[in-house]
Amino acid sequence: MKSFIFGKSSQNIPIPAYQWSNSGAHVLILAGVHGDEVEGVIAAHGLTEAFLTAYAYKLRMTLVPMFNIDGVLKNTRQNGNGVDLNRNLPTQDWTSDIANPRYYPGPSANSESENQALTQFIEKEKPRIIYSLHSWLPLLNINGKCHREAEVIQKHTGYKISEDIGYPTPGCLGTFCGLERDIPTLTYEIERGLPAEAILKTHVPALLEALKVTEKLA
Numbered sequence: 001m002k003s004f005i006f007g008k009s010s011q012n013i014p015i016p017a018y019q020w021s022n023s024g025a026h027v028l029i030l031a032g033v034h035g036d037e038v039e040g041v042i043a044a045h046g047l048t049e050a051f052l053t054a055y056a057y058k059l060r061m062t063l064v065p066m067f068n069i070d071g072v073l074k075n076t077r078q079n080g081n082g083v084d085l086n087r088n089l090p091t092q093d094w095t096s097d098i099a100n101p102r103y104y105p106g107p108s109a110n111s112e113s114e115n116q117a118l119t120q121f122i123e124k125e126k127p128r129i130i131y132s133l134h135s136w137l138p139l140l141n142i143n144g145k146c147h148r149e150a151e152v153i154q155k156h157t158g159y160k161i162s163e164d165i166g167y168p169t170p171g172c173l174g175t176f177c178g179l180e181r182d183i184p185t186l187t188y189e190i191e192r193g194l195p196a197e198a199i200l201k202t203h204v205p206a207l208l209e210a211l212k213v214t215e216k217l218a
């Protein structure tokens with residue numbers, strides 16, 4: 001395992017990232033895109049422990065457990081500039097229109113340093129698949145060809161699989177990667193408010209099994 005700085009936050013705080021293996025298909029795992037969705041952050045740290053204990057995948061794995069580190073530290077959805085990072089990516093449907101300040105997309109597409117680091121990473125590394133760990137209503141939102149990974153997670157969790165999260169999400173990662181760049185993106189919405197023990201017991205093993213599917217398909 002090696003650690004590195006993925007980028008800097010809007011408040012110039014380093015965003016830590018970890019990588020396992022230098023060979024195989026590249027998998028990117030993001031958590032903490034919304035800083036108040038602690039469930040995904042817990043799952044990411046559970047994955048870190050599992051990978052440090054024993055890493056046997058023939059995959060190049062990059063894990064960013066607190067992508068929106070400003071928001072994680074302040075327990076806010078948005079980053080330090082008050083921007084929803086999952087509405088700020090430079091998608092074809094990005095819009096400055098806003099109905100709720102909670103989803104503020106920023107002054108322009110890709111205006112935020114966190115997303116600038118992410119888009120540069122994606123363009124350079126072209127990951128095979130992206131797992132984005134969030135929390136909301138139990139849901140596996142798939143964009144692109146990641147249905148088989150979602151099915152494995154569903155067996156562990158009973159979560160619904162859907163290509164539509166149910167409301168407009170301009171400037172989101174699923175559109176930027178899954179629909180516009182043919183990089184399958186699985187947005188894993190862990191049940192909001194789930195205790196850490198349950199996340200580590202159920203959702204971390206589910207992700208570990210899904211990664212085995214990614215390995216077979218790569």
